[in-house]
Amino acid sequence: MTGEHPALELRGLAKSFDGKVAVAGVDLDVPAGSFYGLLGPNGAGKTTTLSMAVGLLRPDAGGARVLGQDVWADPVTAKQMLGVLPDGVRLFDRLSGGELLAYHGLLRGMDPAVVDKRSAELLDVLALADAGRTMVVDYSAGMKKKIGLACALLHGPRLLVLDEPFEAVDPVSAALIRDILQRYVAGGGTVIFSSHVMEVVQRLCSHVAILAGGTIKRVGTLEQVRGDRSLEDVFVEVVGGRTATGEELAWLSR
Numbered sequence: 070m071t072g073e074h075p076a077l078e079l080r081g082l083a084k085s086f087d088g089k090v091a092v093a094g095v096d097l098d099v100p101a102g103s104f105y106g107l108l109g110p111n112g113a114g115k116t117t118t119l120s121m122a123v124g125l126l127r128p129d130a131g132g133a134r135v136l137g138q139d140v141w142a143d144p145v146t147a148k149q150m151l152g153v154l155p156d157g158v159r160l161f162d163r164l165s166g167g168e169l170l171a172y173h174g175l176l177r178g179m180d181p182a183v184v185d186k187r188s189a190e191l192l193d194v195l196a197l198a199d200a201g202r203t204m205v206v207d208y209s210a211g212m213k214k215k216i217g218l219a220c221a222l223l224h225g226p227r228l229l230v231l232d233e234p235f236e237a238v239d240p241v242s243a244a245l246i247r248d249i250l251q252r253y254v255a256g257g258g259t260v261i262f263s264s265h266v267m268e269v270v271q272r273l274c275s276h277v278a279i280l281a282g283g284t285i286k287r288v289g290t291l292e293q294v295r296g297d298r299s300l301e302d303v304f305v306e307v308v309g310g311r312t313a314t315g316e317e318l319a320w321l322s323r
């Protein structure tokens with residue numbers, strides 16, 4: 070049914086807040102089996118785009134399909150195939166990690182025995198088992214990312230959409246998350262994630278899109294986008310930016 074479709078198709082997605090354009094018509098095809106990096110400076114529209122892509126934020130115009138299923142017309146079917154790590158990881162945080170996973174699994178109608186087994190495995194692999202009865206509200210920022218990722222993985226989705234999964238995560242946990250995601254893609258899954266970390270995107274991704282000012286500026290395979298340069302050089306060229314002249318903040322020098 071879904072074999073011939075991209076894992077994620079965005080068409081003409083647009084959103085303004087109080088008359089200010091955040092996303093100005095984004096078209097993007099994320100091929101099934103790809104590891105897709107979404108880059109962009111602060112305020113580029115990455116979170117807004119990903120939120121619209123997964124049905125968390127209603128677009129002003131345009132639409133999104135997950136493996137051919139319309140996210141807004143048929144949200145139940147689309148969301149069954151989708152695992153999401155939202156921005157800021159808004160979680161029901163007065164629960165322990167295990168309780169939060171159980172809650173997510175039961176909301177998705179999963180068999181409680183399967184939820185228990187997978188939860189224990191995820192908590193163990195993500196080094197959260199030691200947190201025991203600690204409530205998620207008392208987790209560190211990195212632990213919250215990891216429990217958010219566990220919630221996204223629990224039902225075995227076909228597509229993972231992750232907003233800055235490596236933000237606030239220590240190097241050991243980052244390596245762990247990289248391994249998990251690489252195994253997930255090798256096993257036939259698709260990942261799209263936003264990031265500011267060029268090195269991670271360059272190391273992991275088969276495809277890259279650079280978003281700035283609410284529009285896609287560069288898109289393609291990693292090789293197509295970077296050519297014979299580093300991704301960082303391409304990013305800085307595309308996004309532009311202010312170069313320090315040395316005159317400013319003179320009052321900081323002693």
Ligand SMILES: Nc1ncnc2c1ncn2[C@@H]1O[C@H](COP(=O)(O)OP(=O)(O)OP(=O)(O)O)[C@@H](O)[C@H]1O
Nearest residue numbers: 086087090091109110111112113114115116117118
């Ligand atoms: N709920 C909101 N209300 C008003 N403005 C918003 C809202 N959400 C986003 N914006 C604005 O939309 C623009 C895009 O924001 P968005 O969070 O999508 O960018 P981003 O690329 O994810 O940035 P960052 O890398 O800093 O997380 C920004 O100008 C932001 O101020």
